[in-house]
Amino acid sequence: MNFKNYIKDRISLIIIFFLNTLLIILVMYLNLIINHGKFSRENVIYAFIISFVLFLFFMIYDYLKAKPFYNYLNKAANSDDDLDSILNVTGARTYERIMYNRILSKTFKFYSDKLSKYEENQRQYIYFINQWVHQMKTPVSVINLLLQDKNKENYKETLESIFEENEKITHGLEMMLCNARLSQFNLDFKVEKVNILSIIRKVINDNKKSLIRNSIYPKIICEEDITVETDNKWISFVINQILVNAIKYSKDVSDEDKHITFEIKDEGTRTILSIEDQGIGIPKEDRTRVFNAFFTGINGRKTSESTGMGMYLSKRICDELGHGLTFESEKGKGTKFFIIFYKGKNIFKLSKL
Template sequence: MNFKKYLMDKLLYIFFFYINIIVVILVMHLSLTISLGLYPMENISYAFILSTVFLILFLIIDYSRKRPFYKSLNNIKSSSNGIENMLGVGEIRSREHLIYRDILFNNYKYYKDYLDKYEENQRQYIYFTNQWVHQMKTPVSVINLLLQDKNTKNFNEVLQSIEEENEKLSQGLEMMLYNTRLSQFNLDFKVEQIDVLSIVREVINDHKKLLIKYSIFPKLEGEKELIVETDRKWLRFVINQILNNAMKYSKGINKDNKSIIIKAKKEHNRYIISIMDEGVGIPQQDLRRVFDPFFTGENGRKFSESTGMGMYLAKKICSNLGHRITVESEEGKWTQFSIVFYSGGSIFKM
């Protein structure tokens, strides 16, 4: 901003300044007229000239003080990287400039945090998509090999194998769908009172063939119903992920009758549903990273089906719904995931 533009910006101030001078002179003139005194025109002219000189001095000094700030704004305006230059907005000479700089800094910080979060989400999404595509190739290849094997005599076994691989495809597609929906969570949820155990029974019923095939028997213990406020669709996905993990890491155990124990209990102002398997367990050093994105740990390297995204999505969904998910485990013996619902707690936290 040059001096000419600065003066144009101060026109209203200059106008009221002269109005004030005229009012003061008129008051003085009226006072002297009433007291029969004389107020020569020379004095009026002198008062105007002196006031004008002081006004010009004030404007020059004020502009000189603010000039570095205006110059910085012009540089930011003409710069191709103006956002980055906001932090060096120039020497602060007034409280107005200080407030302006703080506003710029806060806006920049918000923009930077939002951009970093967006870029991180994009990186995770691209990585997850690549992992997902590679994982989906496996069941497709297996199905193709089964269909090409014309010497197979037992077609029931072939159909069972295809069904199992198709289930993996279905689970993979569901995970991709929920991962995509999660970015618009606030537009895709409905809170209602739901019996958590009814969802557990639905998920168990969906997997009953695999449970029978791997000799895994679910057991319900504790409360007969657990009514909480949540979203059925999202909670069903979380429970399905926990049960999938329980089956995946239990099926290879050399034991005739393996169990998945589901416990429902109420504690003061909270309700807890726990799902415990008798599988391979989680090494102690991996426990704290179970909910990290793309983390598979030692067990993930042994089971090629692991993507490291299931429990990450489960954790994020529970957090958004106002619930808490925890994990406990003893390597080689058992693993237990628990979902904690708080009565009267807030729903949907982003």
């Protein structure tokens, strides 16, 4: 900004100065007339010149003081994608300009953090897509091999195997859709009172064939029907994911009485749903990373079915809904997950939007 533009921006201040000076001279002149005094034209001009010179010195001083900041603004406005020149604020000597500097830095940090989060989500999404596609190739290949089997005597077994592989594809598709919807979670959830027992029974029924095939029997411990405030669809996904994992890591255990226990406890301020299996358990070194994205752990690497996203998505869903999700496990003795439904307050993060 040059001095001409600086004067243009302060034209109102200049007008006020001249009006103020004229009013002062007018008051002095009227006072002398009332008191029968004389006030020569030279005195008026002299007073006006003194005021104008002082004002001019002030304007020049103020411009020189602000000139480095104006140079910065001009450089920033004409720079092309040069963040260093934009963020490197110079000449901020007044409180107003210092505050401008702070606001600019905070704005940059806010959008920088937001961009980093977006880029990380994109990386995770692309990685998940690659993992998911790789995972889906296995059941599709198995189905193709089964369909090419010319032995008609194994017709029933072939259909059962196809159904099993189809379950894996269905579960993979559900996980894929869940991951896609989570980015717009606030547009895709409904808070309501639901009967948690009916949800558990539906999830068990959806996995009935898998439970029977692996000789695992579900047990439900609940004294009465208990309602909780949650989203039916999202919490069903979480419970289903825990059950699928429980089946996957329990099916190879050599135990005639394998079972998965669902227990609901009402503790007044909260309701706790626990899901316990008798599977291989989670090694101690893996327990702190169970809810990390793409973490499969020692157990997950034993099977090609694991993407490492199931419990990560479950944890994110519970966090969004305001529920707790924890677990305890012992290697070789099974795992017990806890979903905690809190009461007596608005627990839903997004219901405030």
